[in-house]
Each structure stands twice: as C-alpha cells, then as structure tokens.
Amino acid sequence: MATERRIGVAIDFSSSSKSALKWAMENVIRKEDHLTLITIQPEGNYEKGEMQLWEGIGSRILCSINYPATMKKYGVKHDPEVVEIVSNGAKQKEVEVLMEAYWGDPREKLCEAIDSIPLNCIIVGNRGLGKLKRAIMGSVSNYVVNNGSCAVTVVKHHE
Secondary structure, X not given: OOOOOEEEEEOOOOHHHHHHHHHHHHHOOOOOOEEEEXXXXXXXXXXXXXXXXXXXOOOEEXXXXXXXXXXXXXXXXXXXXXXXXXXXXXXXXXXXXXXXXXXXXXXXXXXXXXXXXXXXXXXXXXXOOOHHHHHHHOOHHHHHHHHOOOEEEEEEOOO
C-alpha cells in the first residue's frame, strides 16, 4: 500500500525557484503525489477587499495554477513557464497540483506552510548569495532548513 505524499515547492517565479520546481518534477514527484506550490507575497497595502482580508492576517489562500484570473486577483504572478512545467509534470506523473499564497516574511511563512498543509518534504531554490549578502539579508533556504519541521531539499541554481 503506497502512502500519500505531500510535497511542497517554494516558488517566487525566480530562475532559482523554477530550477527547484523542474528538479522536483524530475527527481522527487511520483505518481499520485500531492504537489503544493507555495508562494509568499510581501506585506503591503492592497486595495482589493478579499486579498486585503487574507493579507491582513498573513493567512493563506488556495488557487489553481491553471486559473490566471484567480492568481492575479490575489497578487500572484502568472508565469507561463511555471504553468508549462507543472502541467506537463502533472499529466506525466498523475499528480494533483495546488498553489497556496501566503503574505508576510517568506522564512516564517514557509515554515508555517509546512505545518498547516502539512508537508512530508519541501523543495526550495538557492539564490547563491555570497557569505556577506547572506549574513546581511539572511537566507530563506537556510532558515527553512534549520526551522522547518519536515525534510528540506535545497536545489542549487546554476546559470
């Protein structure tokens, strides 16, 4: 009997997060897994009522990657490359894909997502910050590795 696996991929639509998504589709995701793309929106002053309601408490909203109007409604970028990666992988591997949007600090919200979904593992990209920038700005992937409550895979991005 196969166990149900819930895999998360942190996606900010950067080249490093797209690399992590591709890597996850090729190396981790298997038939009948549940894949959740997790995107974190910065805190800000939004005018749209529904989005402001969710953003105000830093909560999450579920949306399908196949509905760009819904994604736009909540301030989530619609990226055709990400849609193609997910659509092709979902068809080949027969996986269910959802996207969850959170508002707030990416480090804290990714750790929150791990527990609230809940995830068996999460895959994050690495921007390749140097030691100085990482010390000043902080590393999201490093924070999640040290504070996440599930297995964390960091995919190094190569240009």
